[in-house]
Amino acid sequence: MAMDPSRPPKERVYLLLDGRHRESWLSLGTNLFIMALIVLNVATFIAGTVSWIGARYGQLFAAFDVFAVGVFTVEYLLRVWSCTVDERYSSPIRGRIRFMLSPYALIDLIAIFPFYLPIVLGEQGAERMLRIFRLFRLLKIARYSNSLTLITNVFRRKSEELLITVLVMSIWLVFVSSLMYYVERAAQPEVFSSIPAAIWWGIVTLTTVGYGDVVPVTPVGRALGATVALLGIALFALPAGIVASGFVEELERRRQGPQYCPHCGEEVDDLIDEPPKSHVHDELEQKQ
Structure with missing residues (x-):
């Protein structure tokens, strides 16, 4: 199923990056691409610690890391921009701050932030931290x-x-x-x-x-x-x-x-275990 082009751009970006919107080939392909990029990025980091592999392919791995960070940065910025489609983060400022403090968003930020540390701390001060925090990119795969x-x-x-x-x-x-x-x-x-x-x-x-x-x-x-x-x-x-x-x-x-409450329509587990979830995904799906 293709994504409806009549939707506002923000809604289309939100659904594109939403791992639950698997009916759309474009959204599914995007999420699979990011998953593959995460795995390859961590794999190249691990392989680079082997001396002869690092000496031979170090520059190639560094270039690939720059490409991966660029993709992850764009993904993060698009998520922050489009999160207001979700009613939980509908406020332009407070909603985005709340989204940025959510666990998955913090993982996304930790995955890319150390790459930009040399701009602030210099190459020597940030090199070790950059290497360690690259492993946190593996946590991004939990979203998908x-x-x-x-x-x-x-x-x-x-x-x-x-x-x-x-x-x-x-x-x-x-x-x-x-x-x-x-x-x-x-x-x-x-x-x-x-x-x-x-x-x-x-x-x-x-x-x-x-x-x-x-x-x-x-x-x-x-x-x-x-x-x-x-x-x-x-x-x-x-x-x-x-x-x-x-x-x-x-x-x-x-x-x-899922078990639904006959009165309010919320999932029973959600009512017991956590605050009610947003229905933005279902509402957007119904518009198709």
Whole structure:
């Protein structure tokens, strides 16, 4: 389906960049192009860290990076310009500021901003930051991927349970690390020099990673360490179970399709989990 040319330019740009408007070949092609550009841009960055590849194709990779940043910059500016079509961001100034502070818009900005830092900080001051922040461009693909959107929804819906679990884990970590500090500090004053130093042992033990760089040597310390390791298996399995159940619920929700309130027409999940979403996409679709 082609996009209706009678629409105002701002609406056409909005729908062109909207990943949900997949009925239009132009919108679908645009989103696939940006996705491919993101993947290639990150791939060239990773390949460039290999010495012989970087020496041979460094200039080509740099030119491609300039091209990619140019596309991402135009995309970001067009999104900011056209966001007022969405009723959530309808205010010309406040709406655009609100849109620019949304998670996806911040990711888009982080993906391109370091490229322009040399203008402000100079080449040497911005070079390292530029290299690191190029990896953030990979996060842009979440906007165009249903799989990553599913993951985002799972963590959003299970955020309260995960937050409680993280809080319990943090309390337990500080407790056992403090206990181990007092048990082992006399035998290993350099290793267990402070509670923050013991927290590293607690993280490695509770996660059952076991690097072996910090270990208890006293009988009481070893008994405590064994107990903490066994409890860590159960404690750190809780977030995995919560996320797994969230995936099952989200997949089941997608199979059943959206549930709508008979009174207001809003999606039931949206009314429960978050503020009402804009219907601009559906309204624009109905105009076709």
